[in-house]
Amino acid sequence: MNHSDAILDRLMSLHPKVIDLSLDRMQRLLAALGNPERRIPAVIHIAGTNGKGSTQAMIRAGLQAGGARIHAYTSPHLARFHERIRLAGDLIAETDLAAALEECEAANGGQPITFFEITTAAAFLAFSRTPADYTLLEVGLGGRLDATNVIDTPRLTVITPVSIDHTQYLGDTLPLIAAEKAGIIKRGVPVIVGPQDDEALRVIEAKASGLTAPVLAHGQHWMIARDRGGMIYQDDHGLWDLPLPTLIGPHQIQNAGTALAALRHLGASEAQARAAVTQAEWPARMQRLRHGPLVDLAGAGAELWLDGGHNPAGGEALAATLAAMPPRPTHLVCGMLNTKDVAGYLRPLAAHASSLTAIDIPGEANTLPAETTAGVAGSVGMIAMTAPDAGTAIAGIARRDPTARILICGSLYLAGRVLRENG
Structure with missing residues (x-):
């Protein structure tokens, strides 16, 4: 057993529930740590029911192809916990992970906190100490009360397709679930919106409007479509003629569109767009x-x-x-x-x-x-x-x-x- 595995086992016991949506414990711990979340590189915050991981992987591949150093946070992990945290492109080293976890455990002082909250705080700590250009932050569950939703001014928010899931935590109708996901939208920060059912889109647009957050929505501000053996991405800035994603399945075209809209907003080139769809890797997705x-x-x-x-x-x-x-x-x-x-x-x-x-x-x-x-x-x-x-x-x-x-x-x-x- 790695040193970090022993710490992770201990952290499992700090709260009786696996999931208890609230930001109070997270804010208390981050304050005790000196608020590392305020010192991490520009955040791209991603919520949604399906496609968060694939979309994040494509944004990461596109930004890295332009020479950017990328932190990334995702969950759950598949084989090892370390997969959840990438520092400047690489999976977190065992020594860095163990050190961040121990520091969070000490700062928490045995108070109730969920496993996801304390490990998210450890990710913020690691991100704040390693130079990078962007931080890709994937929501764990929902958005509004998710432990990642403590960033006041992200560079960009992204909402992938919303559907019915986790009803015991997020509500049992599409508008209720969309409202939870839309909780990551911040005042004045642009939000890229992937393909949505109309009732989900209405909720997201209303939330963005109340916060004067510019909306860049699929079907209105950008399009993606299959074209012969490839696909065409189009928005107000022009057209990209690209190969199909290497991630398999028709739904990956939609995910690619969402990632490309984010990359376009960040000023990416067509070569970066091509890298986004051909170089992204995301395990256990077909x-x-x-x-x-x-x-x-x-x-x-x-x-x-x-x-x-x-x-x-x-x-x-x-x-x-x-x-x-x-x-x-x-x-x-x-x-x-x-x-x-x-x-x-x-x-x-x-x-x-x-x-x-x-x-x-x-x-x-x-x-x-x-x-x-x-x-x-x-x-x-x-x-x-x-x-x-x-x-x-x-x-x-x-x-x-x-x-x-x-x-x-x-x-x-x-x-x-x-x-x-x-x-």
């Missing part, structure tokens, strides 16, 4: 696994894919991705959390899957039992069964169909376990 023990279990004739989407919009995006791929029998290995709309996620996938093998998410207290996932899959018309783990599921599918496309899906937590298991 990622092809090509080596490792799980790939060996699938066999030489099969394809093994991994996707961490987990809500109905994620299911629809994944279904559209499968529809656009060369036809091949597709078998799902699926594990989900018990907080998710399982039927809403699986329903769009039913038409594209030859079978679904349900598994528990290993080591996850909130896993949905495999039998329950399989039952829901059956109710939306899938041929469904269960297996004790991903390896057994993959081996079983490969025996039945040696040329299968096998897709592990349903949760970022499952995706993280799979990436660790597969080395």
Whole structure:
């Protein structure tokens, strides 16, 4: 166990709840640390239900192609906590992470604070001590009361598509959820708005109007569209003729548009725009696994894919991705959390899957039992069964169909376990 892992384990116990949305504890701790959030490089703050991570990855690739040094903060991590914090482009070193965590633990003095809050404070501390040009800050949950929402004047805010998710914290209608996401909008700071349902867009525009924040919205101020084998991005400044994103799936075109609108506002060149869509990497978003023990279990004739989407919009995006791929029998290995709309996620996938093998998410207290996932899959018309783990599921599918496309899906937590298991 790394030194930082031991500290992270201790920090888990400082608050009885994993999630308790409020900014009071965060502001108290940041004040005790000397307010490092006021000394970090220009912030681009990103909220939204789907596509935050991919959009952030493309903005980062575009800015780095122009020579900028980028801090980035994202969650959750897949294999190691260090993935959440990038300092000037590189994942945070173990010594820097452990030092920042210990300093936050000492400053907090044992008072109640959630794991996400104290680790976000540690990220701010690290960002404040390493020179960079921009800080890309991804919201953890919602926006208005998220621990990242303590930056008074970001350089830019970005809202990716909003859909229904985390209803127990954010409300159960689209306008309520959009209002939480729009909580990152700041007075006079431009907001880039990705494709939205009309009722979400109205809420976002009203919030921006009240804060005299200029809105740069998809469909009004910028467009993105497929064009022959590539895509066209267009806004008031002109047109960029670009290749399709290397991140796979039709929804990545929308994410690319949002990232390009942000880059254009920051003065990026067409070469940077090209780098944004061709050089971004974002694991567990329709990622092809090509080596490792799980790939060996699938066999030489099969394809093994991994996707961490987990809500109905994620299911629809994944279904559209499968529809656009060369036809091949597709078998799902699926594990989900018990907080998710399982039927809403699986329903769009039913038409594209030859079978679904349900598994528990290993080591996850909130896993949905495999039998329950399989039952829901059956109710939306899938041929469904269960297996004790991903390896057994993959081996079983490969025996039945040696040329299968096998897709592990349903949760970022499952995706993280799979990436660790597969080395």
